[in-house]
Amino acid sequence: MTKKAEQGRTEGRAEERAEVGIKERTARQRMAKFFVAGPPLVFLTVFFVVPSLIMIATSFRFPGEFGGLAPIAAPVVSAHVSQGLEYGFTLEAYQFFFSDILYAKIFLKSFAVAAATTLICLVMAYPLALLISRSKKHLRNLMVLLVVLPFASNFLIRIYAWMIILGPESGLSYFINAVLGALGITPITLLFSPFAVLVGMVYVHLPFMVLPLYTNLEKHDPALLDAAQDLGATRWQRFWRVTWPLSLPGVFSGAALVFIPVLGMFAVPDILGGTGDILIGNLIKDQFLGTRDWPFGSVLAIMLTLAVLAIAGLAAWFARSAVGQRAT
Known part of the structure; x- marks a missing residue:
């Protein structure tokens, strides 16, 4: 025991x-x-x-009499003064947003500019990222350094440099207008135009498309392309059947890194765009810093956030569907 x-x-x-x-x-x-x-x-x-x-x-607040926000509770002033003051909570800003189609048009224009910028960046970045991923290691590192090198300078300085490049006295403007004049077409102004805004957007966000694509393409197994070649696939077929499907995660990542920041960008349209090139980012900035209508600026920011979340959800659903179809 x-x-x-x-x-x-x-x-x-x-x-x-x-x-x-x-x-x-x-x-x-x-x-x-x-x-x-x-x-x-x-x-x-x-x-x-x-x-x-x-x-x-x-x-949900009222704008202040001189900008900012009105008080939540009634201020302690004389009766004849407090009668004209607005305070508390209201849906006035939302009603104002949904009552004017102008803001819907600005949203659509902003989405169009963001989509065009994303597409152009993809078309320009994909060949570059593919070239970098298939280069020798020492050249690869140099190319990646050149891609990120613009970040070493100030953002505004780079945008102001495009004012010189696209200005009416620049060599580029002289050349384009000379060609247009020879063809009998009226000369155009490159600066302060939608073209200048699009050029600036692409220039600023191109590296954000190149880097995710390069990171993805670098990991591809060359044996897959060799196997496809042995099976008789042409170079074009090898790209569309092997390289492109495998690079879709990089494409989606780069598209998100370009599309979402372009939607809220206001510096490029302010500097390179004209009076008709106002985007939703400019409108939000003007509401907070210009007219100082903070409630309406908040409504615009909320609507932009909801729109971005909806697009991100649709993109995620599309990506899952594409992966599921490839798996089956």
């Missing part, structure tokens, strides 16, 4: 130590998860969730 009791106590202590070890490992795993996921969660909460909630609350 004594030996059995001692053996039982020994087994009990072993089980307790095992349970303690499991609890310690679980606690360490939880602590590791907290330190890994905690800082990003705090960052998103402070710099995304909280500002979004402030923006939503602001959209």
